[in-house]
Amino acid sequence: MAPDATYYDEVRDNPEVIDPPKNEDMVEVSEQINDHTQLSAKANLADASSVRELLECPVCLNAMYPPIHQCSNGHTLCSGCKPRVHNRCPTCRHELGNIRCLALEKVAASLELPCKYQSFGCLGIYPYYCKLKHESQCMFRPYNCPYAGSECTVVGDISYLVSHLKDDHKVDMHSGSSFNHRYVKSNPHEVFSCFGQYFCLHFEAFQLGTSPVYIAFLRFMGDDSEAKSYSYSLEVGGYGRKITWQGVPRSIRDSHRKVRDSYDGLIIQRNMALFFSGGDRKELKLRVTGRIWKEQ
Template identity: 30%
Template sequence: MDTLSEDFLKELECPVCLEYMMPPITMCESGHNICDCCRPKLDKCPTCRQPFLNVRNKALENVAWKLQYPCCYKSTGCSMLLQPKLMDEHQLACPYRPYKCPLSKAESIMCEWVGALAGLKEHIETKHRNRLTDIAHGKEVVIRRYRSECKFSRVIFAYDEIFYQQFEVIDNVFYFLIQHIGPENYGSKFQYNFTLETYGSSEYVSLAFVARSCKVDIKDIYRSGQCVKLFFETVKNFLNERGDFKFEFHIRKL
């Protein structure tokens, strides 16, 4: 980055969060600027205590549109410089974006590991081997004496990608989902199929859904119905006399 660009970026530092401001940029009565994220949180300018104007600093915005900004994941290793219009798309897929271990969602584990996607696979293989299923495409699962009060969580390796699987019963409703661990715009490239079949194979239920991103809250997926969602009374019809629960799931690339 040249010195002139660095000087301009210094002027674009938000006085509150110290991140670089991108359009829209608003200002106070004295002419101090603030970023679009911090503006709704404040009643007065943090620099001079004057009220904010409902006016955008168009001159500064025009300069900002022409500058190249460092990725917000610069501190974790990203060296990309991009114009504001390209930043959102890049940051969704940035390989240096930090990810939580998917088993942070598992109540019995609640792993606190956070790191780049490139290191996640090794972390899971090293620390959570007993919660890992490595498959080519699909898997038959049998849970002996299934108990509806338990929540089941696993990590799936398939297509050289990482997925998170969870199923549980809440308020007499059975939920099953698989999420893709990676950029938000990449999960839609995978579909999972869930199949229940009676032990005599006379009845079955089969449902398929797109694997949503791990960045989407699981409760939001449950509420939207974008996952397997069955009355538990229906699921119980597929347990055998010992209470064993058998199902199959498949992951395929779209």
């Protein structure tokens, strides 16, 4: 029976020749051996590709990991998709039950596969059941767009994201390790280039409990291990008063929301922000100064 479409919706050097062949028979045998070796190599590659196809869930199309389920007819799917198809095989519609495909799980254990971020520069080969963990921590995995306040799904390396922020999100770009800006809106985005790196400065309004506050913080466009090599300070004030903050920039591996909700930045109560703004204390005109430096 054909699959039910609705179920898919749901869910190096040449070797040195020491003794060349003496006669045509030996040449013919040599050619036969070489042909056999090449065919074997191609067959092995084809076999590996076929096994990888077998390990692809027909519903979500992702690689399957134990427990791998199967129906009485031998069709398989991953454990995550089993409840999504209401315990019925998406291929033949038979009830799935609780049958595990132990043979396929053992075959998977014998595989070694390249990292899925190979195109980004990762050259590692990993056992099937270790590959997923590696990929979650791979230093070559792309970064998510760090633009705050949007559901931007763009991913890429740092140079690509810098261009994306400038061209698509119209983010202000600056050079230098110090800044002095007056904010008249609560959600500006700025990128600073210094020490051969890029840093994102965020400033926005949000609720701290029931109190309206502003927060400013810096994020490093790179991994956390590199981010820890830098520090930054922020200062806001006026009329003889000021608030200062010193911290370590967080990596853009941490989402904007995660950093904000951890209060890891300069927090300014709204009434204090309006006081610093002067005037009638109704309009935000806040000057924030800061500096980035590299730790020795």
